[in-house]
Each structure stands twice: as C-alpha cells, then as structure tokens.
Amino acid sequence: MSEKQLAQIASDLETIKKLMILNMMEAGHSQSRIAAAIGTSQATISRMFAAPKAKAPPPIGPK
Numbered sequence: 001m002s003e004k005q006l007a008q009i010a011s012d013l014e015t016i017k018k019l020m021i022l023n024m025m026e027a028g029h030s031q032s033r034i035a036a037a038i039g040t041s042q043a044t045i046s047r048m049f050a051a052p053k054a055k056a057p058p059p060i061g062p063k
Contacts, residue, residue, distance in 0.1 A: 021045065 031045040
C-alpha cells in the first residue's frame with residue numbers, strides 16, 4: 001500500500017470518527033460518554049467543537 005493510500009485511509013477514518021461524534025451529540029449523549037466511546041478525553045471532544053474565538057478589532061485612531 002502506498003503512502004498516499006495510507007494517508008487517504010487515515011483521513012477517511014478521521015472523518016468517520018467526527019461523524020460518529022456528531023451522531024452521538026445529536027442523540028443527546030454527554031461529551032464524557034462520547035469520549036469514552038471513541039477512546040479520548042472529554043476535553044478533546046469539547047475542543048473539537050468549540051466555537052472559534054473572536055479576534056479583537058484593530059485599534060482605531062493614529063498609529
């Protein structure tokens with residue numbers, strides 16, 4: 001198997017894992033339960049779906 005094929009398989013598995021997480025979230029499972037089911041921590045699940053932090057607006061006025 002080539003490196004390209006292995007990279008594609010790894011990418012596909014990551015996508016499948018994210019779909020499983022989303023399905024479990026929609027079904028009402030807690031982040032802790034989801035983390036246990038996929039073998040990671042609750043904090044990792046939380047970070048995966050955290051809203052991006054807003055950047056501070058640029059300062060107004062002369063530099």
